[in-house]
Amino acid sequence: MPYWHTPAAMGWVGGLGMLLLMVVILAAVVVVAVVLTRRGPQSPDPADTARRILxxxxxxxxxxxEEYERRRDALTRAS
Structure with missing residues (x-):
């Protein structure tokens, strides 16, 4: 015997609540993914690498x- 016609059934409010819960869970997953990707290792800037080598x-x-200052100035102008 189906029970969805009884007064204890939540009707459309239950469906709306389930939809809201799914949206909240999806938003949480997106937030976690964004936080984890931003915390990942950052690739060094090529200008920083060139300056370090210099x-x-x-x-x-x-x-x-003299050569150091000339090349350093060239790197600064390039970035």
Whole structure:
């Protein structure tokens, strides 16, 4: 015997509540996905990598101060 015609049945309010619950769960999943992707490892900026390499070459003495400043200025203008 079906029970959906009894006074205890929730009718359309139950369906609306279920729809609302599904929307809330979907929104929570989207928020978690966005938070996890933003916290992931960030790829280094190519200009930062080039500047780091330039700094290392200057520190090792491979290039002099004039060459270092010229290349650093070129990198700054490029970014």
């Amino acid at each position: 700094d290392e070459r200057f520190a090792r003495g491979e290039i002099d101060q």
